[in-house]
Amino acid sequence: MKKKIHINRLGYMTGMPKSAVCSVTAGIFYLVDAVRGVSVYAGRLSHPFYDRESGDTVRLADFSDYNVKGRYFIRAGYRRSDEFEISENPYKNIRSTILHGIYLNRCGFNFENDSFSEREDEDFMRRECHMDPIAFRSDSDATRNVSGGWHSAGCYCRNTVSACLTAADMLYALKLFRGSFPKPERVLIEDECRWGLDWLMKMQDSDGGVYSGIDARHSDTFVAPDEDNDEYFIEDKTCRAALRFTAVTALAADCFRGVDMSYAKKLRNAAEKSWLWIVQSDEYNYYTGKDGSCSESGEGAFRLESDFMWAMCEMYSLTGDDSFADMISRKYVTSVFTGFGGTQCGGYAALSYLLSEHNRDRAVEAFIRKRLTDRAERMLIAIKESGYRTARSAGGGYCYGSNADVLSDCMDFITAYLISGDQRYLSGATDQFSYIFGQNPMDIMYMTGAGEEYCRFPSHKLSISSNSDSPLPGMIVSGANGERGDEYSKWHIEKGMPPAKCYIDNEYSFSTNEPAVHFSAPVIFVSAFYDKVGRSALSGLREQG
Incomplete structure (x- = not known):
């Protein structure tokens, strides 16, 4: 039976917003010391609120002003929550777990000879996989060595955009x-970024273009990666792949300048070569045309404005070249400066431009800041209309990858907070993060291998094929999907189920329970943010004391 009081199962940070969502009829809640069994705090629950996304009627328990470290549970009426901690750094372990999960999803790596592999990883140890040259989709007679990278999602395919997002979040x-x-x-983290970046550079053609990924012809067998005999092929080059590649290699070149100058130069050369390919593409001609809009075909559904802006901002930040500054000043009005995901990546462009050491156009900077805070304000309105405090009604609802969308919203809130200091945005970010880790209608941590109530049966070939009773740890799964986009979900999730409850923890439900490395990497960014901001808040609390 699902709990009636939904908490952040990672715990709560001293000095930070703290709340729980309660499906109870009581009017008062109590924070109870789990060791002594005594109530240490009492508060009034909010008025009941019907949440359309889940079908639940809920009340909010806010205990943000309680900051005594310890182990607690919440009691409301006859219901009580599971136990949780209030501490200075409740997210201290989650970052290393996520990073290790990305590491264990490496492709073409010999884990058996690696000193960083841990004893508990024994069930996931394996030799190099997928090392043979792979043929092209468009030319089966030609092959290319594209070993390395990460298994992007539940199968053993590798995706360029996914790798770019994963590296960008860590960088x-x-x-x-x-x-x-x-x-x-x-x-x-730098080593993990290198692993992904090295593979990305293998995906770059001699003309500068970038192949969009490696796909399988069948992908329907559950075998270990080093025993996989499926037939793979290299997908065609696309402008989106080249734009994301340009952005992340330029970002990495800047980040590695103080670590490894020769590697930084290699990355810069790759970014510049890719940009030269882009400016000769049809998409670039569409982008620089009068209407300022484009897609992969010039007329498709996926628009590339934010992709172009991110690439240009990173190239300007790296090179200081006036041609990039001029293009940014010409095109910023038509661009999106929010989003940290597969469809919209404007949030990275915003960070890149605002952090640039080169001269910034005041009008562009003001526009970006306004766009970020406007987005945050819209998300705050959405949160007020959501029982479980998500901003999904302001950003596409619950479809495939909804958890990645929630984490993207979290990063949008964080970016808005960083430029404004508005505490409401910090609270909004905390709500999104809490949703992922238990404060959701399913009362589950949407991550493998953490806590007690976590995803145990992800749609993940490596986990299914292993000898382990538990899945590979540290993976965020796709989450609730109102479209029920696979046959298993359509049969086992009742038609008409509220979208936020269209989730099933089963390996055959790939539309709700498939993990991906780029779903997980944002947690590294978010937890690092809270570590920094939490230390500042803790310092303020000590000064008050």
């Missing part, structure tokens, strides 16, 4: 919150 975590990472952890 921006280091760039913005470097002090949150002890040196050993920083080295591990």
Whole structure:
């Protein structure tokens, strides 16, 4: 039976917003010391609110002003929550778990000979996989060595955009919150970024174009990666792949300048070569045309304005070239500066431009800041209309990858907070993060291998094929999907189920329970942010004391 009081199962940070969502009829809630069994705090629950996204009637328990470290549970009426901690850094372990999960999804890596592999990883240890040259979709007679990278999602395919997003989240975590990472952890993150970047550079053709990924012809057998005999092919080059590649290699070149100059130069050369390919593409001609809009075909559904802007902002930040500054000043009005995901990536463009050491156009900077805070304000309105405090009604609802969308909203809130200091945005970010880790209608941590109530049966070939009773840890799964986009979900999730409850923890439900490395990487960024901001809040609490 699902609990009636939904909490952030990771715990709550001292000095930060704290709340729980309660499906109860009581009017008062109590915070109870789990060790002594005594109530230490009492508060009034909010008025009952019907949440259309889940079909639940809920009340909010807010205990943000209680900051005594300890182990607690919430009691309301005859109901009580599971136990949780209030501490200075409740997210201290989640970042390393996520990073290790990304590491264990490497392709073409010999884990058996790696000193970083841990004893508990024994069930996921394997030799190199997918090392043979792979044929092209468009030319089966030609092959290319594209070993490496990460298994992007539940199968053993590898996707260029996914790798770019994964690396970008880790790089921006280091760039913005470097002090949150002890040196050993920083080295591990830099190493993981290199692993992904090295593969991305293998995906670049001699003309500068970038192949969009590696796909399988069948992908319907549950075998270990090093035993996989499926037939794979290299997907065609696309402008979106080249734009994301340009952006992340330019970002990485800037980040690695103080770490490894020769590697930074290699990354810069790759970014410049890719940009030269882009400016000769049809999409670039559409983008620079009068209407300023484009897609992969010039008429498709996926628009590339934010992709172009991110690439140009990163190239300007890296090179300081006036041609990029001029193009940004010409095109910023038609661009999106929010979103950290597969469809919209404007949030990275915003970070890149605002952090640039080169001269910034005041009009562009003001526009970006306004766009970020406008987005945050719209999300705050959406939160007020959501029983479980998500902003999904302001950003596409619950479809495939809804958890990645929630984390993107969280990063939008964080970016708005960083430029404004508005505490409401900090609270909004906390609500989104809490949703992922238990404060949701399913009362589950949408992550493998953490806590007690977590995803145990992800749609993940490596986990299914292993000898382990538990899945590979540290993976965020796709989450609630109102479209029920696979046959298993259509049969086992009742038609008409509220969208936020269209989730099933089963390996055959790939539309709700498939993990992906780019779903997981944002947690590294978000937890590093809270580590930095939490230390500041804790300092303020001590000064007050």
